[in-house]
Amino acid sequence: MSYTRGGNRVLRDLSMQIAPGATALLGPSGSGKSTILRLLNRLADPDEGVVRMHGDDVRAVDVLALRRRAMLVPQLPAPLPGTVAENVRYGPSLIDREVEVAPLLERAGLDGGYAERDAAQLSVGEQQRVMLARALALEPEVLLLDEPTSALDETARDEIERTLLDLRERVSIVLVSHDRAQAERLTTRTVRIEAGAVAP
């Protein structure tokens, strides 16, 4: 598939398969890795080509349901105004579903005491965990992680990585990273992206 943005060809004739499990998209900044994630959950559509999930063209399925199945966790935390619990409940509330907040926070590496704290007042590392808990609340098939530790210090990065290692046993992961060592720690397959295409 190909994708152009603002006159720049971000992806060019890219063709790849992502199997269930943990996969890393590795490459330098600007190589088009994050764009691939955006195409996987249809925050954008390719100019040419097709994205398929389990063999189905993603444009043929309900886009909101697709985004709940292939859940993007953004590079920088983007908490909604309100408490941590309100953030975690937001996605399920859109489909009239209720969730227990504390177990989700614990899966994301935060204790239940965070539930009533203002999400905007947390550290970036804590907010990133809230983003993970918020994503897990919708029980996605796959987590699309866009450089989830890029804004964190080493300690917070190690904690998030431990959480992701635990999560990958239960949910597929597509991790975008420019850090080869991190890709090796967290995933079992690596696809190298360079200049908008899969590197040979």
Place this chain on the structure above:
Amino acid sequence: MTGIATSLGQVAGTLALIAVAIAVSFWRKADLEEDIAVAVVRSFVQLTIVGYVIKAIFDSDSLWLVVLLLAFMVVFGAWTARGRAKAVPHAFVPLLIALATAAAVTLGMVLVLNVFEPKPRFMVPVGGMVIGNAMTSASVALNRLADEIHDKANLIEATLALGATARQATVRLVARGLRSGLIPLIDQTKTTGVVFFPGTMVGALLGGATPLNAVRLQLILLWTLLGAAALSSLIATTLAQSRFFTPSHQLVEPPPP
């Protein structure tokens, strides 16, 4: 209410105050002399033309001509507001619907409630004020909405990623746009009579109305304008909101990578 007669000489006399404004600008190097001169000439030409048009409509006593004039004001108002709300994609149609609805509903209500007679003498000035205020509120609301969507594109995408529709992802931003469109008029309504005397009341007093009648007329207009502004801002933001998104709930202009 009795009539008030003003000669061209009296109008020319107030140019002395324009000279003061130009002098202030020149003295303090505000570089507004040319703008002030253009504003004076334009206001004279535009209002004189409008005066003759209104005189012709008053003389004809035709409601169809009033409707035609108001329709022209709605189209011109929507066009002007579109120019102010440049960051909103294809804003003309939402603004046109917003202004037309606000004008039709509010003027229709004051007629149904028998507040004014259905005569050009009342409908033209009240219609002009309603459409002008509706235009200002709608364009302020749309500008704020565009700024919010641009500034919070990352948060919007994160919300869309959770399975929210475009409308759900922008509900708070639309509310902020609406507030921006309405707050100036609400503040004006709150402070009226205390901080300033509104134009209609001043005009009625100058025209010879009793103070209580002038106050009642002003209240009717203020509340009508508030209703029109609320309607136009609501309709404009609601209709324009979808223009920032594709039918697949994607931002037309995604955040920078």
